[in-house]
Amino acid sequence: MTRYAAPGTEGAIVSYQARYDHFIGGEYVPPARGQYFENPSPVNGQPFTEVARGTAEDVERALDAAHAAAPAWGRTSVGARSDILLKVADRMEANLEKLAVAESWENGKPVRETLAADIPLAIDHFRYFAGAIRAQEGSLGEVDDDTVAYHFHEPLGVVAQIIPWNFPILMAVWKLAPALAAGNAVVLKPAEQTPASIHYWLSLVSDLLPPGVLNIVNGFGVEAGKPLASSPRVAKVAFTGETTTGRLIMQYAAENIKPVTLELGGKSPNIFFDDVWSRDDDFRDKALEGFTMFALNQGEVCTCPSRALVQQGHYSEFIEAAVERTELIKPGHPLDTDTMIGAQASNDQLEKILSYLDIGQQEGAKVLTGGHRIEYDGELAGGYYVQPTIFEGDNRMRIFQEEIFGPVVSVTSFADFDDAMKLANDTLYGLGAGVWTRDMNTAYRAGRAIQAGRVWTNCYHAYPAHAAFGGYKQSGIGRETHKMMLEHYQQTKNLLVSYSPKKLGFF
Amino acid sequence: MTSSAPRVELTPAAAELLLRLRGTHGPLMFHQSGGCCDGSAPMCYPAGEFRTGGSDVMLASLVVEGVAEPVEFWMSKSQYEVWSHTRLIIDVVAGRGSGFSLEAPEGVRFLTRSRLVGT
Numbered sequence: 145m146t147r148y149a150a151p152g153t154e155g156a157i158v159s160y161q162a163r164y165d166h167f168i169g170g171e172y173v174p175p176a177r178g179q180y181f182e183n184p185s186p187v188n189g190q191p192f193t194e195v196a197r198g199t200a201e202d203v204e205r206a207l208d209a210a211h212a213a214a215p216a217w218g219r220t221s222v223g224a225r226s227d228i229l230l231k232v233a234d235r236m237e238a239n240l241e242k243l244a245v246a247e248s249w250e251n252g253k254p255v256r257e258t259l260a261a262d263i264p265l266a267i268d269h270f271r272y273f274a275g276a277i278r279a280q281e282g283s284l285g286e287v288d289d290d291t292v293a294y295h296f297h298e299p300l301g302v303v304a305q306i307i308p309w310n311f312p313i314l315m316a317v318w319k320l321a322p323a324l325a326a327g328n329a330v331v332l333k334p335a336e337q338t339p340a341s342i343h344y345w346l347s348l349v350s351d352l353l354p355p356g357v358l359n360i361v362n363g364f365g366v367e368a369g370k371p372l373a374s375s376p377r378v379a380k381v382a383f384t385g386e387t388t389t390g391r392l393i394m395q396y397a398a399e400n401i402k403p404v405t406l407e408l409g410g411k412s413p414n415i416f417f418d419d420v421w422s423r424d425d426d427f428r429d430k431a432l433e434g435f436t437m438f439a440l441n442q443g444e445v446c447t448c449p450s451r452a453l454v455q456q457g458h459y460s461e462f463i464e465a466a467v468e469r470t471e472l473i474k475p476g477h478p479l480d481t482d483t484m485i486g487a488q489a490s491n492d493q494l495e496k497i498l499s500y501l502d503i504g505q506q507e508g509a510k511v512l513t514g515g516h517r518i519e520y521d522g523e524l525a526g527g528y529y530v531q532p533t534i535f536e537g538d539n540r541m542r543i544f545q546e547e548i549f550g551p552v553v554s555v556t557s558f559a560d561f562d563d564a565m566k567l568a569n570d571t572l573y574g575l576g577a578g579v580w581t582r583d584m585n586t587a588y589r590a591g592r593a594i595q596a597g598r599v600w601t602n603c604y605h606a607y608p609a610h611a612a613f614g615g616y617k618q619s620g621i622g623r624e625t626h627k628m629m630l631e632h633y634q635q636t637k638n639l640l641v642s643y644s645p646k647k648l649g650f651f
Numbered sequence: 652m653t654s655s656a657p658r659v660e661l662t663p664a665a666a667e668l669l670l671r672l673r674g675t676h677g678p679l680m681f682h683q684s685g686g687c688c689d690g691s692a693p694m695c696y697p698a699g700e701f702r703t704g705g706s707d708v709m710l711a712s713l714v715v716e717g718v719a720e721p722v723e724f725w726m727s728k729s730q731y732e733v734w735s736h737t738r739l740i741i742d743v744v745a746g747r748g749s750g751f752s753l754e755a756p757e758g759v760r761f762l763t764r765s766r767l768v769g770t
Contacts, residue, residue, distance in 0.1 A: 181756075184747075197756070308687075308688045309688065309748075310687075310688065335688075335748060336747060336748035336755065337747040337748050364748060364755045364756045365748060365749065365750050365751040365752070365755060366751045366752065366753055366755060366756065367756060369750075369751055370751050384687075384688070385686070385687065385688045385689060385690070385750060386684045386685060386686035386687055386688050386689050386690030386691075386692075386750060387684055387685045387686040387690060387727070387730075388682045388683070388684035388685075388690075388694045388701070388750065389684065389689070389694065389750035389751055390686070391701070392694075392696075392700075392701055392750075392751055395701070395702055408686040408687065408690075409685075409686030409687025409688065409690055410686075410687070445687075446686075446687040446688075490746065490747040490748070491744065491745050491746060491747065492692075492744055492745070492746030492747060492748075492749070492760035492762065495744040495746075495760075495762050496691060496692060496762060499762060499763065499764050499765065500691075502764070502765075503737065503764075503765040506765070506766065506767050506770070507736075507767065540733065542733060542734060542737060542765070545733040546685060546690075546691045546733075547685070547686055547687045547690050547691060548691070549687055549688065549690070549691070572685065572729050572730065572733075573686065618685070618686070618729070619686070
């Protein structure tokens with residue numbers, strides 16, 4: 145076991161600055177209105193830095209810098225852009241442990257996750273898009289003997305990116321890597337709940353990027369996010385969050401006739417067929433681990449497997465083992481490498497989860513384990529902790545229909561394949577799903593029948609680059625973590641060329 | 652409470668916050684969000700900022716003491732289908748942020764609490 149010291153304390157491997165301004169045009173500049181807001185760690189509720197409170201004036205300044213940088217960056221060779229992304233990845237790899245501790249302290253997630261997943265995945269995403277942009281080709285079509293249609297990829301120009309708080313660095317990288325690879329300049333707004341760790345990342349890599357190519361404006365959604373998302377000076381808006389803000393961003397984009405990509409969450413079913421239980425072997429063990437994945441990242445994942453659908457044949461045995469497995473999840477200090485579940489990211493998130501624990505019980509769902517806030521004494525006092533919780537109930541209950549975004553799973557049983565598909569698709573959303581079976585035909589048919597963008601089959605919560613991620617139904621528009629995201633950050637230029645010297649003969 | 656209890660109501664703290672926000676931002680509205688991150692929470696906007704349409708339902712026209720006009724509370728129809736057996740109580744908690752909702756810079760967050768209809 146290792147316990148990392150909190151950033152900025154004695155023995156810490158990383159420190160935050162006392163204050164972060166906006167990063168605009170390659171340098172830090174104070175906010176136009178001179179205001180800052182405190183940034184608390186969810187580990188103990190105590191502020192550890194303060195952050196510029198951006199407004200429309202700061203957004204305009206960042207857009208000026210981005211527009212100044214975009215033309216030259218867009219003309220930079222793909223080899224040169226790719227090389228910069230690779231160097232960013234190398235810098236991150238050399239500082240992986242520091243990045244992991246910084247992000248854990250800001251978000252509250254266990255450091256074993258940032259060490260093993262968040263930061264290694266972010267590094268790999270830069271490398272993936274560094275490779276993808278080198279391999280991307282335009283196309284040509286022979287319309288006839290003398291006429292050729294050439295298709296070129298061109299960058300959009302200046303794009304806006306609004307980042308969520310559940311994976312402050314990885315979600316920023318999901319958006320930054322393809323946008324920068326494709327030759328765009330970016331104005332990025334981190335979540336106001338987790339604005340600081342991206343600045344620590346920036347302190348490691350800012351010298352690698354030409355001034356103005358990446359600009360970061362901090363602040364609240366209404367004060368900084370809105371002027372950015374509604375600006376006619378951005379060519380595209382990328383957002384991860386929830387449905388009402390997603391719709392609002394689409395409305396602003398409609399006014400400017402601009403494209404958006406949106407990732408708006410889900411209520412992902414995790415489906416366990418009877419044959420999972422047919423042998424007591426590694427696969428059964430893996431499936432039980434797959435069930436407990438609802439607690440990963442404290443449940444603050446858009447694809448949290450927050451509905452478990454278990455076939456009736458072995459329902460009791462499966463649930464008994466699943467409860468037992470869930471009760472082995474070790475809560476504790478997020479900077480302890482043995483900790484499996486840390487703090488919820490903010491007080492309002494904690495309150496929202498508690499409100500769902502309340503409504504679930506009012507609706508008659510049965511608590512099989514958990515169900516309460518954890519209040520620690522000592523150094524974790526004042527932090528935002530919740531027990532991993534299993535509800536048993538009915539799919540029409542609100543705890544089965546809404547993203548709680550906490551370590552809460554709602555369990556129900558199904559009779560057969562058709563029943564499973566009906567329950568799985570009885571949701572407004574379609575981001576992720578899990579299917580567990582030893583029968584490959586069942587696995588294939590279920591995977592194709594579920595209306596979701598990602599169906600993990602005999603696995604869950606893997607997020608490798610090169611596998612497309614995005615939503616069906618109300619879960620959003622676009623596909624991240626795949627080379628197809630490059631085209632969400634590109635225009636198509638068609639040159640239609642005649643190689644004939646002869647006139648048409650019309651005039 | 653009886654089954655005739657309103658579909659949406661405000662706690663005194665929520666009403667007080669609305670009165671303050673009304674002073675700063677003018678007439679207000681709510682749209683209940685779904686989905687991840689700051690989802691499943693009520694978003695408060697200047698009235699008309701969020702365009703409602705045929706896919707939405709207005710659940711309540713909330714009267715706030717000291718505010719001249721009612722504050723409309725909206726939700727998407729599809730979401731209301733799975734929420735219709737519950738009454739909503741709009742409260743306020745200490746918070747850090749919330750999409751583009753107006754109260755976030757004040758260090759607070761609107762929160763939807765729920766009761767079953769008829770309780």
